[in-house]
Amino acid sequence: MAAYDVVIVGGGPGGLNAALYLGRGRRAVLLCDAGTPRNAAAEHMHGFGSRDGIPPSEFRRISREQLRAYPNVEVRDTRVGSVEKHEGGFRVALGDGSTVDTRRLLLAVGMVDVMLDIPGYKELWGPSIFQCPYCHGWEVRDQPLGVLLTEPQYLDHSAVIQNWSQDTTVFTHGAFAVTAEQRERLQALGIGLEEQRIRALHGKDGHLEAVELEDGTRVARKVMFSAPPQRQSELVTRLGLALDEQGFVKVGPVGETSVPGISAVGDMTTRLQGALMAASAGAVAAAMMNHGLIQEDADRRYTAVTGKPPASKQKPH
Ligand SMILES: Cc1cc2nc3c(=O)[nH]c(=O)nc-3n(C[C@H](O)[C@H](O)[C@H](O)COP(=O)(O)OP(=O)(O)OC[C@H]3O[C@@H](n4cnc5c(N)ncnc54)[C@H](O)[C@@H]3O)c2cc1C
Known part of the structure; x- marks a missing residue:
């Protein structure tokens, strides 16, 4: 059995809000963050209701503090190096050389801005x-x-x-x-x-x-x-997720990527980039991911009690 229900990669607005939803959804969650936010160079963050003008680092501090109310959510300052498919879920390699197993993966790793080659x-x-x-x-x-x-x-x-x-x-x-x-x-x-x-x-x-x-x-x-050119992070490239013609990760309505079990939210998925948009996408993807896990567990329980496969897996007569 995997140690975590969901590993979230990225602790910006997208990942932090996903962690909040999954925490409140009673999931065992690990959020990993490499500490390189896109808006690191900005002094203030605007346009996020109730937080207008807050320094980005302060936004993250408050979000992390609020996550502490949920003992089922763990936050680690570490870079996720690689991800492999493992026993119906994923094995995730962390920056300290250790690995963790998870049923699902939620990516919120942002984009890399490529600075123009102009002095200054x-x-x-x-x-x-x-x-x-x-x-x-x-x-x-x-x-x-x-x-x-x-x-x-x-x-x-x-x-x-x-x-x-x-x-x-x-x-x-x-x-x-x-x-x-x-x-x-x-x-x-x-x-x-x-x-x-x-x-x-x-x-x-x-x-x-x-x-x-x-x-x-x-x-x-x-x-x-x-708006300088942007590129995806190495992790996304290594995972081989399908991208759209602009280079963003292709996602379904609730963040599903081309790889089953992996969702993606925030800047990495869209040109409409903003903290509130990323946080909102994180909440939606997290809730839907939780529903998927709940149904998966319910199917397993049903089979254990009745000996029958769940209706969704039964062949039509
Ligand atoms: C200069 C600047 C100013 C901005 N100002 C505003 C503003 O005022 N208001 C606003 O709404 N938006 C603003 N934005 C946009 C906003 O910052 C982004 O839309 C928002 O941060 C996107 O959130 P995210 O969660 O998708 O990604 P990010 O906030 O970029 O977070 C991604 C996180 O993933 C981590 N990560 C990446 N790879 C890995 C890995 N392999 N393992 C672990 N962690 C990883 C990174 O370290 C980072 O912390 C600004 C952007 C810039 C560049």
């Missing part, structure tokens, strides 16, 4: 370069904003950013040609356009001051909105 980008990611205007737009409203786009299909997104400040300039970093039609639209909306490659982003103490273009021109900006 990595340093300013978090305090001055943001991905989502709902997360950080309010605080920088009406300031000089930049939008760094490296793919033409997102050009219309600059009008969304302009909602937070009329002083908005798009930077294409020389990555694509802007059509006459697109140029006319930006001009009509009063959105600036810089098409040169960016030589560097300049800032002080994490605060962006200027964008230096290839020809040396410096464009004063306080904030840049930019």
Whole structure:
């Protein structure tokens, strides 16, 4: 018999809320977290009802503290290295070299943001370069904003950013040609356009001051909105889960992946990335996983009492 009903991999909002639901669902749960949250560079987390503006580390601390009310939930600061199928469930290898057995696996490992190769980008990611205007737009409203786009299909997104400040300039970093039609639209909306490659982003103490273009021109900006490319973690790649065309793990309505017994939630499954969305998906997947385990146990009990296979496994006459 596996030691755990569910091993949760990842202790961000997705994994933490899944642990809360499974704990309350009376499951034996192990949550493993490697301690590398996506929003590590952010000073505050916004848009999560009742927690608006909380530092991300504080959010995690409170979530973990609340999990302590459930003795059936164990939390370990460790990276899950590998997962193998084992006796109808999984054998999970942990960072300290030990292994644990579990009936189900719930992944909430987030995504890895791949920093753009522009001097200053990595340093300013978090305090001055943001991905989502709902997360950080309010605080920088009406300031000089930049939008760094490296793919033409997102050009219309600059009008969304302009909602937070009329002083908005798009930077294409020389990555694509802007059509006459697109140029006319930006001009009509009063959105600036810089098409040169960016030589560097300049800032002080994490605060962006200027964008230096290839020809040396410096464009004063306080904030840049930019969504860098993302990749899945090594664990997901090793598991061989089916991905969609954008590289996110393909999931069913309640988080089921292409591998039976493994569910996935949060950033790793969608472009709609936010703490509340991840937490919500974690709750749904956890509840449905628990229902599956309860039914599995009920089937076993039924067979033990009656000697018959459960109705779902009986052949139709
Ligand atoms: C700079 C920045 C600012 C943001 N600001 C906001 C905001 O203000 N409001 C908002 O709603 N959203 C914000 N977001 C988005 C938000 O952080 C994510 O949507 C959310 O954290 C996703 O939760 P998650 O549980 O899917 O993944 P994550 O929070 O990324 O958590 C994944 C966890 O899994 C762990 N992990 C990975 N691999 C393993 C492994 N093999 N074994 C064990 N553990 C593993 C990682 O260490 C990490 O702790 C921001 C994102 C960024 C990048």
